[in-house]
Amino acid sequence: MDETLTTTPETSEAPVSNAAAGDEEKNNSEDEPMRDAAENADGLDSDSDAESSDSQSDSDDEAQQNLQLQTLEAELAANPSNYDAHVQYIKLLRRMGDIEKLRRAREAMNELFPLSPAMWLEWTKDEASLNTGPEAYSTILKLYDRGVSEYLSVSLWCDYINFVQEFDPVVQQCSPAGITKARDLFERALTAAGLHVAEGNKIWDLYREFEQAILLTIDETDIEAKDKQVQRIRTLFHRQLSVPLAGMSSTLITYKAWEVEQGNLHDVESGNISEIHPHVASAYQKALDMYNACVHHEEHIASQASDSEKLQHYMKYLKFEQSSGTPARVLVLYERAVADLPIASDLWLDYTQYLDKTLKVGNVVTNVYTRATKNCPWVGELWVQYLLSLERGHASEKEIAEVFEKSLLCTFSTLDEYLELFLTRVDGLRRRMASTGEEEGLLEFQTLRQTFQHASDYLSPQLKNTEGLVRLHAYWALLEAKLGKDITAARGVWESLVKICGSMLEAWKGYIAMEIEHGHINEARSIYKRCYSKRFPGTGSEDICHSWLRFEREFGTLEDYDLASQKVSPRLEELQLYRIQQELKSTEEKQHHPIRNVRDKRKLESDIDEQSPAKRRKEVGKNPKKVPEENKGQEYLPQATKVEEANAEINKSEDVTKQQSTSDKSRAYTDQCTVFISNLNFKANYEHIRNFFSDVGGIDAIRILHDKFTGKSRGLAYVDFSDEEHLAAALAKNKQSLLGKKLSIARSDPSRGGKKEPSGQRNFREQKRGTDRSGEAGSAAKESDDASKEAVKETKSVNGKPGGDNIQIKGKNTFAVPRNVRALGWTSNKPKAVEEDETPKSNDEFRKMFIKKD
Template sequence: MAAPSNAEQTQLQDMEEEEAGMEEREMESDEEEGMGVENSEDEEDDSSEDEKENEAEIQRLEEQLSINAFDYNCHVDLIKLLKQEGELLRLRKARQKMSELFPLTEEIWLDWLKDEIRLTEEDSNREKVYELFERAAKDYICPDIWLEYAQYSIGGMGSPGGIDKVRSIFERAVTAVGLHMTKGQTLWEAYREFENAVLSTVQPPPGRIPSREEQELLSTQLERIHTLFRRQLAVPLMDMETTYAEYEEWSENGVPETAVHLYRKALQQKEKCKSYEEALMVAEPPKLAEYQAYIEFELKEGDPARVQITFERALAENCLVPDMWTKYTTYLDRQLKIKDLVLSTHERAVRNCPWTMSLWKSYLQALERHGADHQSVSDVFEKALNAGFIQATDYVEIWQAYLDYLRRRVDFSKESSKELEELRAAFSRSLDYLKQDVEERFGESGDPSCAVMQIWARIEAHHCKNMQKARELWDNIMTKGNAKYANMWLEYYNLERAYGDMTHCRKALHRAVQCTSDYPEHVCEVLLTFERVEGTLEDWDTAVQKTETRLNRINEQRAKAAEKETNLVRHEEEKMEQRRKAKAEKKAQKKAQKTRNGDNNPDEYMETESGLFVRNAPPGNKSGAARNAQQGAAVAAQRQNDRRDNSCSVFISNLAYTLEDPEAKLKSLFESCGPIQQVRLITGNGGISRGYGYVQFESAAAVPDALKLDRKEVEGRPMFVSPCIDKNKNPDFKVFKYNTSMEKHKIFISGLPYSCTKEQLAEICKPHGSIRDVRLVTYRTGKPKGLAYVEFANETQASQAVLKLDGIDVEGNKISVAISNPPRKNLTDKPGSSRPTGDIMPRQVHGSRGRGRTQLSLLPRSLHRQLAPPGKVENGTTAELAPPPTATSSTAANAGGEPRSLSNSDFAKMLLNNNECKKNPN
């Protein structure tokens, strides 16, 4: 006979300590009874008041649950109060009601089970407790519940078949949670302790030789314990080294070689998982990120049992995370495919997250996949409708999933069948449900494009050959606000083309021409193409007349809309100009105030040789005078350079300020275009680059090749390359290089993910036609805007691409696709514009990139209003090479009308006269 194991010795010590503790508690209770007589009356009064308060709270909670049975916290509070009051029957009813609506947590189940175990001491009631344990084991895979279940079953081992029942429960327990790395060992040890207890009953008394039957029973039982040791050592568990040492001590012949091999393999697996288990130990609940990393590891390892237990551990703490349930059920559907396991997991998923439509949809498909009866599928669908989805579109999708299931049940080879009638009734009911229940609840239609009706119409046309019903459905679709969309009419036209006749095709296209407002050109083209193939000359004439009339009307509407938009823009610009005037007048008043306070000095300016005025240095400050003279000379030199012939130069802008050795970089970029004479970058204070400059070639022949480098990426930013043209002398020069009118062969795409490349977008669009060009729109920094233009070979291909690509998902983003029709640029500043400009101040000539150094005026701001206004330039920009207007006035012109340079005395007179006018405005 083997010596008692360490676990057996520990159990005996626990039993002795428990007996001693019971004696102490009996003595304490006797003392308390003696002391309690004195204070019994006061305690009774206090307890009666507490009971009344608790009963009132219990009634309030029960009333609240009668109104809203899905209040989870209310259920929990009611159960706590009933348990505190000892209302066992009401407590059992409350727990039962909550378990029907929600999966219960491990703590709630253990409390319920322990209470029921105390109430059912008779053997006749043990079956009810077994049923309760079975329900608890289905909600979550919890080691503590399985351990409690197995220990409770040991109490019934004396009944017929009791030992086999205990073994069956232990086997299910170690199958369910035996792989739990931190808690599985407890179950294995309990299982072995039970078998050791059975072993003690089959061993003969000391000194007696067992019979043959007794020896067989003894050998069988010993082999059971050996097998349990070997099975446990093959599972990677925490503290498995202790189990191995215990097996060595228990076994008379040592550990078998096969068990040693499996043990070492399990140790290696435990080392792989150790880091994940340690991360779970130190993490705060619910440990979602740690469990996700653990699951990814187990999925790569590929052991289905370990993947399953890891998912179950994660869901026990993250039961309200729909994505976790989705990942688990998808794994079971595609990998294990075990019917009972798959369906039970789907059922648990929708019980935990009933608001998630995708889980219900997957559940319906799993039921059909595993051959569930029609009533079961219908019952699950009805539960889904009452689950309380959070979006109107969720109800459309769940209806579509159920209608797909019903359609697959129909045998369309028969003209009429029970399944077909059920399908039609379900379609009719779905439309009523979406119109009444969904729209009333959410205030919007979950199916604006009438996808359910479109499917029904196609089924009637394709499978049932019932075009009359299909046309009725499409008439209903068009009356729900879809008649203005070209794609809806073309879908109906394609249905008629496939299953109807030419008369109804022509009728559908004529109605499309009259009703479509988003892409009228496209439906007109489809009608004309149809008549080219199918119609007579009379049909052709009618089609041409209708399309021309419709397009003329559309163009008039667009012109009115454009005019309205232009008026709005003009109104906004007028308001902005008024604000600018008010701001300028305010600044002028402040300047005049300073002048009246004696802040000006007429001799503080001097005239340079170039005709510019610079501030004089104070007396005695010769270095300041020299610096001012140098500044004037530099400005004059800059202007002289700007007057050179620019036909051999290009203007470069949008360069990064931090670009290292920019001149060398630009030379390397443009040297392939032709010989370079000079690269000149504009710098600010301290010699820091301002991000733009000029490249001058030896020959004008190099300029066209240089312009082709426009938008070339230079260290993450697109470099802008434009010709050096004085826009004051060339008002028709257009800075915007792309078309601003409708381009029927080109589509505009918005909503693209920022990570989308030109190659990826070309692959998406390639199935719909021949692609000529793809252009991604970016900011000046090179960062994508999520917009793009795709140019096709012709208009038809572009229109088909719009219909097929609009609304599709690209990397999780829903894109919008339309024919390219950019908003018109503001043309009111062009010569010959009809817009009145006399009451609006001229735009600044320095453009959007700021005022260049050569454009700085050295006149006092108080004299700016006396200067002639600079000429306007298209788009509010100026040529960077154009010299600014010389500081002249009406008094600085000679008799021939030519401007002359002002002397220092003239300048002083102007300044004094201006100040005098401000002091004496009358």
């Protein structure tokens, strides 16, 4: 056994040692006279030294092999799925000649992986070299059966056939039982590999040789038996000639020569088929045409190409064979492909899908799925299809459960593959329950519930807050309610889900939908109360609020609807404010325009407008030493607080208006073509208003008024139009509804709420605005800030108690402060002289003054 194992071609050490031995013999023959002289001188000492050296070398090799063996054993103990480690371990044990360990190593590897045909040949030869007794013969036959079932290999089939013919005593005696046994083996080989285009003729030739050998054993006097055997051989020839195989022309010549021996033909010409039977000639010509059509595919897959290129060649070849409509040839080609590319998952998937379409059920399909999952255990789709195939074949629950448990031990690339496996298993259990009795169905449901629990425990840590986990639990709750008739258990499933995926709107909606489906309205309402205030991604928070209101409209009383509205409305307003803040923040980040703080704004306005009367009065209020005599004793600290509140209102208004375009920011609003909108829905935004006036057109700007403390809409807005024509069309839409509320639309007239602005002052400010707009492009944003600060300064310049009838707001962005509303800190006790001095005069007024003087 040691000699047989050492001389195998897989080991590299054996050829080296043989070559060294040959060189040593050559040197010994050349130096023989010198060695004889040395032997006389050295005597037995030289022999003793040589033996010692050889012993030391063998000891070193053995120590190195033992160290390598321990390393591989440790590697396999830590990672049994290491294919290369298994191969190296088997090679090392084979070189060392440790038979028992070698057997165990091969069995351990074959439990996890299919062995290659070359490894099966090694295994069978090693076992055959040990013993050829009845027990050993039976063991080797089982090894051959296992080998040919894993991969298609013509060489392994031929070796299997030769072994049986050589060592099976029944076959050797050519008894009827032995002949039948051999023929059955040949037919199995032909079914498996007889259609192998490149190598299948080897099995056909072996079969004919066997039958011809039997013909020679028949007694010449038994004419009937001889004729029967001759016809059997002729039939084999006809079968072979009808199959597209390599070397068809030589097979035809051999057949014609054989027929000449039988006295049926007189010409053995290779190209002439007219003399043979027409049916045989027609089948031969058809097979030859088919071979010629696929010969270029055979050349491609036989070429030294990369695995990816070879896979493409096989896929093209398979499509060609499938178009011919011969499933047997397609199956053989698939087997050839997976033998050449055993870990090509796409190839196995294509193979199994083809079998599911053509054969659907049977041992062939099951065998292919078993080998596919052994070669590519990391592909979850193969395991799913495997389970479905077992269910189609009415496999036992035990077999299906074993395959399922084995699949969970594999490592898949995505978590969805694990989820799909669990769902497939549950589907099968549910379908099985429908076809069983009540008691068996109860047992099946217990298994189903355990599978769901296993799936939840297995996947929840990885699939938290995912649609896949919601899908799993929704399915579970449905089956608990429908099949298990246990609504409490179904609620328990949903409760466990919302603990894991409480931030997912779909989880809560599914829970509510189940309660509504079963008519449990109060339970559904309680779930709404639990989740309406939660924060969900996207618009989920608003959606759950609106969903609750719709639920109460459809199922609740008026009191229920009012209660839901009271809870939902503040929540919706809070969410709307949050959305506006986020939009403004996003807009600011996109524009890369930092917000100036109050100190920067005040510094900026002091640089631009040093000489304004409001500025001077502000300085007077700040410096006690400059307080006029008549104003002494008045309290300025509360007034400063009010000014700060007005400033905050202006800043908040500015933040809201930053949603407008840059052109809107730089524009001065004169309210010449402006409508004032009241009774506006608090939820209405700029897009709602723009869409409302979309049929009118001509919109220049939209300004929605917001509360200075909460930032919420006040239900008021201004819309500027480009001309009077569009303005008139907009006024015609008065009393029309927007978001469920009838709008009150009127032309804006700010002068009605206070003292009319002198024309000279308006001309002066408009002239200033025109000058400002003629500046650089980057001054637009600064102008907007300056205008807002003018309004702040005008507010600060007012001194006195709240009350009175008149208020005048100055500045470009006058829309930022509500019309007809007195600012905080406004008073009517204003010195008239200061008021007159502060009012700039127009050109017309100056002209009239000169005319009067004249």
